[in-house]
Amino acid sequence: MEIRKLSKKDALFYCTRDEDHFFDRKAYGIKGDKVQKIAVAFANADGGEFVVGIADEKEEHEAFKRWKPVESIEKFNPIIQALNEIEPIIEYRCAFLRQDNISGYVLLITIEKGRQVHETAQKKVIVRQGAQSLELKGNLRISELAYAKGQRSYEDELTPDASIDELESSTYLAEFISHLPSDNIEPLDLLIKQNLVDKNWTPRVASMLLFAENPSAILTKQCAIKIARYDTTDEDPERDDLTNDIFSIEKPIYHQINDAYNIMVKLFEKNQVWTLDGLKIISYPKETIWELLVNAVLHRDYSISDNIFIGIFNDRVEIKSPGRLPGFVKVTNILDNRFSRNSKLVRLLSRYPNAPNKDLGEGVNTAFQKMKAIRKKEPEIIEDGNFLKVTIRHELNYPPDEVIMKFLDKFGEINNKQVRDLTGIRNASTISSIFSRMREKGILQKNDSTSSSNVTWSKAAIRV
Structure with a gap:
């Protein structure tokens, strides 16, 4: 059981963070089926985290007042029970957040991306899309999700030649940690909790791509x-x-x-x-x-x-x-x-x-x-x-004839190069054919020129 102390600034981060594909927040009192819906959605997508004990901005406009902790950790037992009823079992971690000089706790739940298709106790398959947790319906869609889940990503592979010491002292890792809502995060703790190293401290490919000074040199694969x-x-x-x-x-x-x-x-x-x-x-x-x-x-x-x-x-x-x-x-x-x-x-x-x-x-x-x-x-x-x-x-999505007329409305005359730029048609002969066709229709006229390279066209004179 992890109890994490937060400064007022860190607590405010959770109260104001936008809900998105990786984050959700709920007030205490959320029902077990709603907890399962959020957890299953994250597990079936890319993982994520949600807090319980922070009011929605619609309920409380003042950010600091959204922090509504529960007096004891035991009050969260029904939520943890609901998480354990998800099938197949999901990988999750709980941290109890406590703000300085304020009694009570807010629960932070981190959900790892699952390797199987998970469902709630009501047998519903939920996926996270943006800031929503949506039910996935239809055997075909669920089968597609199951297929995708079966694919292992190279980002999870281990890099035995990488140094955990160099990773821990990486300035890029320090930069990343500096943006997180806590002043007391140790590099190794983050690497472990984010599953960026294994139990033997061997870094995974993802950690190198995120924090190594030159990932290609360590991974021995070109990734620049x-x-x-x-x-x-x-x-x-x-x-x-x-x-x-x-x-x-x-x-x-x-x-x-x-x-x-x-x-x-x-x-x-x-x-x-x-x-x-x-x-x-x-x-x-x-x-x-x-x-x-x-x-x-x-x-x-x-x-x-x-x-x-x-x-x-x-x-x-x-x-x-x-x-x-x-x-x-x-x-x-x-x-x-x-x-x-x-x-x-x-x-x-x-x-x-x-x-x-x-x-x-x-x-x-x-x-x-x-x-x-x-x-x-x-x-x-x-x-x-x-x-x-x-x-x-860099091509306009208009028919060539329309592009030519729009240009002539502004500039009075047009040449082959200009039409090629505007339409994306590369062949100069094709443009010449378009000009000729528009002349035959009485739309364009060819202007006098001293050389073929300087030929311009304009709107045909109106005959009275």
């Missing part, structure tokens, strides 16, 4: 992010198209994500393209780039010794990550289903301030929606051999 810029729009670039903008990011994954995003933004500034607002630096919705980058890092297959590769082209971004889609997720259902290949990475990364995966479960949908909102083509996702490839194109 490589970024390169190509001065071309070709689908199969030549060696000569590769610029000197080549980067390799060898850091823990939290820092990999942030560094990679910042580099990508800087590389975008080196390329200008024609848009409906004129010649502009190429840009993509921040949420689209961010969410698809985070998705690549969190859900790649780390058992494959290869790096994530990001290609920055004149008209698109390609993100290629090792491993096909996990579990029952397919290219055709990726917007409707989610499965975490690396649940420890997902769960622990969410504990950072400004967590990269704060929109967990909605990230890919957000990436698509943001492109659609600005009338750009949605990202393309394909399984390419043993890799997943995502392509984000």
